[in-house]
Amino acid sequence: MYNNKNIIVTGASRGVGFEIARHFIRHGANVVGLSRGSGNIRDNNYKHYSVDLGDPDSIVSCFKNHINKDFKRIDILINNAAVMTSQFSMIMPIKNVVDMLNVNLLGVFMVSRETAKLMRGKEPSRIINIGSMASCIEPIGDSIYAATKSGITTLANVMAKEFSTLNITCNTLAITAIETDMLKSHSANAQVKIKEIINNLPIPRISKIDDILNVIDFFSSDRSSYITAQTIYLGGIN
Ligand SMILES: NC(=O)c1ccc[n+]([C@@H]2O[C@H](COP(=O)([O-])OP(=O)(O)OC[C@H]3O[C@@H](n4cnc5c(N)ncnc54)[C@H](OP(=O)(O)O)[C@@H]3O)[C@@H](O)[C@H]2O)c1
Incomplete structure (x- = not known):
């Protein structure tokens, strides 16, 4: 399905990003994984670069010194990496705020911009951001995290217009x-609140990795060239 496609997955060292990267590799892609630490996928079609996505200079030099040299073209970017250091607004340390803004919003902007430079051409290209139910549910104690997740939706919608002539x-x-x-x-208290939120969803369960891969495949498909600036919420949230 992804033969000959070059794909970047941020936050590929664990969690959702790890599973997305393995999915693409299983289906024939060459995958570049990014995270601060080293990669955990051993495969000839996988390369991992250590980069702090909260630091714009580190992103630019990762592209300049590695990705731009190793790949003539990138077909798909999955902006998955994020941090969640949430606290109630009144007591949240500024460092937590800055970390979330830098990784979850500025990092997504920088990686999208640098990758888009490698997407020029006739072939269809895809940028897919991993958002969160938090931007719709707006949970107490999650102000900055939810705002960054809303921010990347807006970022995708504006970039959709800016990059449409590039087939992205x-x-x-x-x-x-x-x-x-x-x-x-999450703290024990937050876990209880999350359970409550999940129990009130139209489909009251947490995400499975296949729920995520299903939509990634849909957005990534060459047939989805007329689908842009869209947000799909899992679980029936709207
Ligand atoms: N898990 C959930 O319940 C949930 C719910 C809604 C949305 N999401 C979203 O789903 C996505 C994946 O989350 P997850 O649960 O898989 O998270 P996770 O298990 O905490 O993994 C986060 C990934 O991001 C990387 N990362 C974090 N900070 C980084 C930085 N400064 N520079 C480079 N890489 C960095 C981590 O690698 P290193 O630590 O090695 O750098 C790791 O690979 C995120 O966008 C998250 O907001 C998750």
């Missing part, structure tokens, strides 16, 4: 909770 579509997949390190990092 930009869409967002907003997922519900899924069992990863990020979900485990």
Whole structure:
């Protein structure tokens, strides 16, 4: 399905990004994974670069020194990496705010911009952002995280217009909770609140990886060239 496609997945070292990267490799793609640490996928069609996505200079030099040299073209970008260091607004340390803004919003902007430069050409290209139910549900204690997730939807919608003549579509997949390190990092109180949110969804369960891969395949398809600036929420949220 993805033979000869070159695909970047941010946050590919674990969690959702790890599974997305493995899915693309299983289906014939060459995958570039990005995260701060080293990669956990051993495959001839996988390359991993260590980069701090919260640091724009580090992103630019990763492209300049590695990705631009190794790949003439990128077909698909999955902006998956994010951090969630949420707290109630009144007590949230500024460092937590800055970390989320830098990785979840500025990082997505920078990686999208640098990748789009490698997407020029006739072939269809795709930018897919991983969003969150948080931007729709707007949970107490999640102000900055939810705002960054709304921000990347807006980013995708504007880039969809800017890049449409380059045959690049930009869409967002907003997922519900899924069992990863990020979900485990919530406090016991927050876990109870998340369960309550999930129980009130039209489809009251957390995401499975296949729910995510299904929409990724849909947005990535060559047949989806007329689908851009769209956000799909899992679980029936709207
Ligand atoms: N899990 C959930 O319940 C849930 C719910 C809704 C939405 N989401 C969204 O789904 C996506 C994936 O989340 P996840 O649960 O898989 O998260 P995760 O398990 O915490 O993994 C996050 C990934 O991002 C990378 N990363 C974090 N900070 C980075 C930085 N500064 N520079 C480079 N890489 C960085 C991590 O690698 P390193 O630490 O090695 O850098 C890791 O590979 C995120 O966009 C998240 O907002 C998750």
